[in-house]
Amino acid sequence: MNFLQFDTEQSWINNVAALWRDRLRANPRLVMCLPSGNTPNAIYAEMGRSVANGLVSFRKAEIFALDDFGGLAQDDPGRCRNMLQRFLLDHVDLPRERFHFIDTEANNLDRVCREYNELIAARGGFDLTLLGIGLNGHLGLNEPGSAIDCMTRRVEMHESTIKASAGYVTHSNLPTWGVGVGLKHLLGSREVWLLANGAKKAEIIHRAVTCPISNDLPASLLRKHLNSFLLTEAAAGSRVSAMVQQAHS
Numbered sequence: 001m002n003f004l005q006f007d008t009e010q011s012w013i014n015n016v017a018a019l020w021r022d023r024l025r026a027n028p029r030l031v032m033c034l035p036s037g038n039t040p041n042a043i044y045a046e047m048g049r050s051v052a053n054g055l056v057s058f059r060k061a062e063i064f065a066l067d068d069f070g071g072l073a074q075d076d077p078g079r080c081r082n083m084l085q086r087f088l089l090d091h092v093d094l095p096r097e098r099f100h101f102i103d104t105e106a107n108n109l110d111r112v113c114r115e116y117n118e119l120i121a122a123r124g125g126f127d128l129t130l131l132g133i134g135l136n137g138h139l140g141l142n143e144p145g146s147a148i149d150c151m152t153r154r155v156e157m158h159e160s161t162i163k164a165s166a167g168y169v170t171h172s173n174l175p176t177w178g179v180g181v182g183l184k185h186l187l188g189s190r191e192v193w194l195l196a197n198g199a200k201k202a203e204i205i206h207r208a209v210t211c212p213i214s215n216d217l218p219a220s221l222l223r224k225h226l227n228s229f230l231l232t233e234a235a236a237g238s239r240v241s242a243m244v245q246q247a248h249s
C-alpha cells in the first residue's frame with residue numbers, strides 16, 4: 001500500500017480530486033465503486049466543480065454504490081444511494097442509467113445481491129474503488145471478521161457502525177443491517193484508495209498499517225493490494241507519518 005499524506009484538508013481534497021480527474025481522463029469508461037459517509041463529500045464537491053469547469057466528465061463512466069442500509073425509507077437522506085445522489089451525482093454528468101445501487105428493500109434480497117455481483121463481474125470488476133474507514137477498521141459493510149472472498153450480501157452491522165450511522169440520518173431509528181459489496185470485489189479492484197481525514201481516524205489508520213494483515217481489521221487487507229493508496233490529510237495520517245519519520249531518523 002502506498003501512503004500519501006497532504007498537509008491540509010484542502011490540499012487533500014484538491015490532490016485526491018486531481019488524481020481522480022487523471023484516472024477519468026486516462027479511462028473515460030472508468031468503472032468505480034464509491035462510498036457514502038462524511039469522508040468523501042468534500043472531494044465529491046470538488047469533482048462537481050471540475051465537471052462544471054469542463055475539466056473532466058463522468059459521461060462514459062459507471063458508478064456502483066458500495067453499500068446501503070436496510071430498514072430505512074427509500075427516500076431516507078442517510079441511505080448510501082441518496083447520499084451519493086446528493087453529494088456527487090447531482091453535480092456531475094453521469095447518465096442516470098450508469099449509476100448502480102442496492103435496493104435493500106426488495107422482496108428477494110438474495111436475488112438483488114446475486115444480480116449486483118453479476119453486474120460487477122460483467123464489467124470486469126472495478127477499475128477504481130474509493131473507501132472510507134470505520135472506527136473498527138471496516139471497509140464499507142465488511143465488518144471485522146468478514147471472509148476475504150465474500151461477495152455482495154446482507155450484513156448485520158457492528159455496534160460502532162450502528163452508532164456511526166446516527167451521523168447520516170435525521171431520526172433515532174438507526175439501521176442495524178445493510179447490504180454491502182464484499183471484500184472479493186473490493187480487493188479485486190484494479191486500484192483502491194483508502195481515504196481518511198480528521199484526528200479521530202488517526203488511531204485506526206495507524207492500526208490498519210501496523211497490525212498483522214488479517215480480516216480482524218479489514219482495512220489492513222489493503223496492504224496486500226499492489227495498487228492501493230492510503231490518502232490522508234495531516235491529522236488522520238499523524239500517527240503513521242510520525243512512525244515513518246522515526247524510521248528515517
Ligand code: PGA
Nearest residue numbers: 037038039132133134140
Ligand atoms: P465516515 O464513515 O466517512 O462517515 O467517517 C466511514 C466508514 O464508516 O466507512
